[in-house]
Amino acid sequence: MKISIEKLREISSYLKESNCSRKAAATKFGVTQASLLYWAEVHHVALPKRLVARELLQRDYTADTIREVQVKDLVKQYGLPNKSINTALQQLSWEVATSTSIRCYTTKDISQTILDDVIANGGNVVQSIKRLQLHANPSTVRRLAEKQGIDLNLYRMQRQRFGLWEILPGKPEQCYVADQRVKAFCHGCGTIHSVLMCNLRSGKSTRCSSCANKARVTQPVTCIETGEIFRSIRQLVNTVPYLPGYHTLRSQLKKGPVSINQLTYQLVA
Numbered sequence: 001m002k003i004s005i006e007k008l009r010e011i012s013s014y015l016k017e018s019n020c021s022r023k024a025a026a027t028k029f030g031v032t033q034a035s036l037l038y039w040a041e042v043h044h045v046a047l048p049k050r051l052v053a054r055e056l057l058q059r060d061y062t063a064d065t066i067r068e069v070q071v072k073d074l075v076k077q078y079g080l081p082n083k084s085i086n087t088a089l090q091q092l093s094w095e096v097a098t099s100t101s102i103r104c105y106t107t108k109d110i111s112q113t114i115l116d117d118v119i120a121n122g123g124n125v126v127q128s129i130k131r132l133q134l135h136a137n138p139s140t141v142r143r144l145a146e147k148q149g150i151d152l153n154l155y156r157m158q159r160q161r162f163g164l165w166e167i168l169p170g171k172p173e174q175c176y177v178a179d180q181r182v183k184a185f186c187h188g189c190g191t192i193h194s195v196l197m198c199n200l201r202s203g204k205s206t207r208c209s210s211c212a213n214k215a216r217v218t219q220p221v222t223c224i225e226t227g228e229i230f231r232s233i234r235q236l237v238n239t240v241p242y243l244p245g246y247h248t249l250r251s252q253l254k255k256g257p258v259s260i261n262q263l264t265y266q267l268v269a
């Protein structure tokens with residue numbers, strides 16, 4: 001069955017407009033698919049191939065313009081089921097939220113939101129994704145950070161609280177073999193210090209030394225035999241010779257009365 005060049009051109013533009021299959025177009029124009037293909041070849045008339053949802057979206061939209069439409073509009077525009085549109089959007093990394101009533105969000109938007117959250121609140125990418133209750137691939141966010149020259153390690157410990165300390169953003173400074181020094185803000189007095197991570201983690205340091213001194217409760221000590229009262233352990237150590245060091249004496253006194261040189265000292269309850 002011969003098909004004229006005019007008819008072929010007509011079929012060609014129909015294919016382009018309707019995005020239907022060649023078979024469907026052949027049926028519509030009352031020809032067989034085989035003769036359509038044959039005569040199109042003879043007359044060098046291009047028969048546009050049916051585009052899949054992904055190709056249609058790519059043809060008509062960009063990552064920027066897709067944000068302006070809703071999924072349900074795309075369903076109407078292409079006469080395709082919701083599922084194909086969503087799948088195509090995912091293939092293009094253009095979609096995360098699948099609701100038909102909300103706008104299409106690109107993966108880049110989501111990644112940027114997560115990245116901004118890590119920078120603002122500290123922690124790592126996975127924690128941010130959980131905090132924001134988003135569906136995202138952590139490595140996509142890490143790649144975006146890398147692309148923007150952001151070192152996520154700087155934010156890993158940021159904002160963590162250890163007593164009155166709050167860790168500030170900044171690259172931890174490696175020191176000794178397995179420890180790091182971080183910049184931390186003391187909420188007791190508002191000063192910034194460089195603190196060892198191991199002291200924070202172990203609970204040895206909970207505030208700056210000046211706040212720690214202020215907070216130290218002095219406990220009086222009494223000598224049972226003489227009845228003498230010392231204002232504090234420090235004062236006792238400074239007054240009486242031949243006593244053990246401050247820290248040793250303090251831990252001994254905490255356990256109970258301590259006998260030194262025939263004299264017994266104990267903390268005043």
Ligand SMILES: [Zn+2]
Nearest residue numbers: 186189208211
């Ligand atoms: Zn302080």
